[in-house]
Amino acid sequence: MNNKTLYKxxxxxxxxxxxxxxxxxxxxxxxVFQITSQPPTIAVSINKENLTxxxxxxxxxxxxxxxxxxxxxxxxxxxxFKSGKELNKFKxxxxxxxxTGAPIVLENAIGYLEAELTNTLDAGMHTVFIGKVLDAxxxxxxxxxxxxxxxxxxxxKAPKTAPTYIPE
Ligand SMILES: Cc1cc2nc3c(=O)[nH]c(=O)nc-3n(C[C@H](O)[C@H](O)[C@H](O)COP(=O)(O)O)c2cc1C
Numbered sequence: 063m064n065n066k067t068l069y070k071x072x073x074x075x076x077x078x079x080x081x082x083x084x085x086x087x088x089x090x091x092x093x094v095f096q097i098t099s100q101p102p103t104i105a106v107s108i109n110k111e112n113l114t115x116x117x118x119x120x121x122x123x124x125x126x127x128x129x130x131x132x133x134x135x136x137x138x139x140x141x142x143f144k145s146g147k148e149l150n151k152f153k154x155x156x157x158x159x160x161x162t163g164a165p166i167v168l169e170n171a172i173g174y175l176e177a178e179l180t181n182t183l184d185a186g187m188h189t190v191f192i193g194k195v196l197d198a199x200x201x202x203x204x205x206x207x208x209x210x211x212x213x214x215x216x217x218x219k220a221p222k223t224a225p226t227y228i229p230e
Contacts, residue, residue: 123193
C-alpha cells in the first residue's frame with residue numbers, strides 16, 4: 063500500500079475554536095468539510111489529546127475561521143504547534159465572540175462559520191465533530207489557503223497530532 067496516496071486528497075486550512083466556561087481556545091485544522099446543506103452542516107476531525115477537543119466536547123459549540131493564503135507561518139505555528147494547555151493563544155490575536163459564545167479568530171480569516179454540535183464519531187485517536195451551522199460571514203475576497211499551498215509554497219509541515227500525518 064502506498065500511504066502517500068493520501069497526500070493527493072485536497073483540503074483547506076482553518077482555525078477551529080471553542081470555549082469552556084470563561085476559557086477560550088483554538089487550533090489549526092485542515093480536516094474541515096461540509097457534510098450536507100439541509101441544514102448546513104460541517105465536520106472536523108480533532109485529536110483527543112488537544113485542548114480544543116475537550117472544549118468542544120464540553121461546550122458543544124465550535125467556530126471555523128477560514129484562513130487566507132497570506133496567513134504567516136508564525137500564526138499557523140502559534141495555533142498549530144502549541145497547545146492552549148501551555149499558553150493563552152488568544153492573548154494578542156484579533157477575535158470576536160459570536161452567537162455560540164465561542165471565539166471567532168478574525169486575524170488572517172477570509173470568512174467564518176459558527177456551529178453547534180449535533181453528532182460525534184469516535185475514530186480512535188480522533189473524534190469527528192459534526193455541527194449545524196448557526197451563522198456564517200464572508201470577511202473579504204482573498205484566496206483561501208489550501209493544504210497543498212501550505213506545503214508547497216510555504217514549506218509547511220503537519221504535526222504528529224494531525225489526522226493527515228504520515229510517519230516517514
Ligand atoms: C497544517 C496543520 C494541520 C493540522 N490539522 C489538524 C487537524 O485537522 N486536526 C487536529 O486535531 N489537529 C490538527 N493539527 C494539529 C493541531 O493544530 C495541534 O495539535 C494544536 O497544537 C492543538 O492545540 P490545542 O491543544 O490548543 O487544542 C494541525 C496542525 C497543522 C500545523
